[in-house]
Amino acid sequence: MSENETIDLEERLRLLPILRAHRCITCGWCVLVCPTDCLAQSNGLPEIVRPADCTFCAVCAVVCPTQALEMPEPSGAGEQPSRPPATSPS
Numbered sequence: 295m296s297e298n299e300t301i302d303l304e305e306r307l308r309l310l311p312i313l314r315a316h317r318c319i320t321c322g323w324c325v326l327v328c329p330t331d332c333l334a335q336s337n338g339l340p341e342i343v344r345p346a347d348c349t350f351c352a353v354c355a356v357v358c359p360t361q362a363l364e365m366p367e368p369s370g371a372g373e374q375p376s377r378p379p380a381t382s383p384s
């Protein structure tokens with residue numbers, strides 16, 4: 295595996311949805327809606343069982359009623375230039 299492939303894999307793992315388990319009410323919606331079936335419930339909590347199939351679509355995070363799933367920011371997102379402040383017409 296080349297260094298670039300290793301970096302890509304690390305970036306993919308970093309971009310997977312993050313579970314805040316204390317917020318999860320084990321409703322299972324995220325598992326039901328995942329278009330690639332990469333989530334499964336384990337003791338009620340969602341688990342990414344096929345991380346290679348995750349497309350980072352964020353559907354699981356969007357449907358979660360308690361915001362227990364969160365999508366990480368892409369790397370470098372904090373380094374983006376900020377939008378210039380709006381100016382009011384004079």
Ligand code: SF4
Pocket residue numbers: 311327328329330331332333347348349350351352353354355
């Ligand atoms: S981000 Fe999309 S593909 Fe990945 S686990 Fe959530 S619903 Fe599934």
Ligand code: SF4
Pocket residue numbers: 317318319320321322323324325338339340357358359360361362363
């Ligand atoms: S949709 Fe949210 S609350 Fe429901 S099982 Fe998934 S993470 Fe837990």
